[in-house]
Amino acid sequence: MPKLARYPIETIIGDKLRADDGGHARETTLAFHECSFTLKKTGESLLRGVSGAVRTGQVLAVLGPSGSGKTTLLKLLALKAMPAGVSRGLVTLDGQRLSAEGFARQCASVEQTDSLWTYLSCREQLQYAIDLCEPNLDRTERWVATNRLLLALGLESCQDTRVGNALIKGLSGGQKRRLSIGLALAKKPAVLLCDEPTSGLDAASAAAVMRLLKEASERLGTAVVCTLHQPSPSVFARLDLALVLSGGRSAYYGAACELSSFLSSVGRPVPQHTNVADFMLDAVNA
Numbered sequence: 001m002p003k004l005a006r007y008p009i010e011t012i013i014g015d016k017l018r019a020d021d022g023g024h025a026r027e028t029t030l031a032f033h034e035c036s037f038t039l040k041k042t043g044e045s046l047l048r049g050v051s052g053a054v055r056t057g058q059v060l061a062v063l064g065p066s067g068s069g070k071t072t073l074l075k076l077l078a079l080k081a082m083p084a085g086v087s088r089g090l091v092t093l094d095g096q097r098l099s100a101e102g103f104a105r106q107c108a109s110v111e112q113t114d115s116l117w118t119y120l121s122c123r124e125q126l127q128y129a130i131d132l133c134e135p136n137l138d139r140t141e142r143w144v145a146t147n148r149l150l151l152a153l154g155l156e157s158c159q160d161t162r163v164g165n166a167l168i169k170g171l172s173g174g175q176k177r178r179l180s181i182g183l184a185l186a187k188k189p190a191v192l193l194c195d196e197p198t199s200g201l202d203a204a205s206a207a208a209v210m211r212l213l214k215e216a217s218e219r220l221g222t223a224v225v226c227t228l229h230q231p232s233p234s235v236f237a238r239l240d241l242a243l244v245l246s247g248g249r250s251a252y253y254g255a256a257c258e259l260s261s262f263l264s265s266v267g268r269p270v271p272q273h274t275n276v277a278d279f280m281l282d283a284v285n286a
């Protein structure tokens, strides 16, 4: 087997693109129009007319207080069956209505809780994913692709550590989150949906996960949508777009860097030294 090459992450992911896609990074846009979800039993609306879009190279964060509808929106974007209610609205990929089959073929989602194999190591899990997703590569190429992914995920130091569980010592929470994202990225999805990728992580691990998502969006041509509970200033600074939900409605949708000006424009200027995301969440909670 070839020796594990040590390149900067940019080169590794760039090489992966060149090697696998012939150098053509795709351009993808996921758009959602007037999405609503109403519970059949009570008639309660969990989402009301929410719209937005995200394209290749961008990370869109769905923010909002607990119960504001973030996970419901992500499920709706993934065209998941939600028998408890009725969904309305349109989800498109590059202008075409997205179906559940289309989503399964071209997109990937990472759930709020990691679902990994307790007794397999990082390397073994990623190797399985690459073997499954890259049947046209030969064995050595798949091994190289696995190494590249391990490096891109920053998991090379724990590549032989098994996942573990409450009783068996294994990967840390942040490493598990990155592995879950890596398994989804092995598919090179056009769109990646991540539910709470930073929940339960310390600030440094949360920042590392968001850095990974941003790199994936830029280098792999993946449009990323993630839900976030309370992003730290450093996490918020890495976001391209923010959609803030309040009681299932859109309170803000636009560039993350313009959220502060928006708040000023509606008479709620963000005080100095205040995290704009926290301020917005307090405002919609009030």
Ligand SMILES: Nc1ncnc2c1ncn2[C@@H]1O[C@H](COP(=O)(O)OP(=O)(O)OP(=O)(O)O)[C@@H](O)[C@H]1O
Binding pocket: 039, 046, 064, 065, 066, 067, 068, 069, 070, 071, 072, 073, 084, 229
């Ligand atoms: N199948 C369902 N039946 C009844 N209520 C539901 C159902 N699914 C979600 N809800 C309710 O809808 C609201 C929105 O839920 P959702 O999980 O989308 O919120 P969230 O913003 O992701 O919250 P959190 O940040 O706590 O995960 C919550 O009040 C939740 O209890």
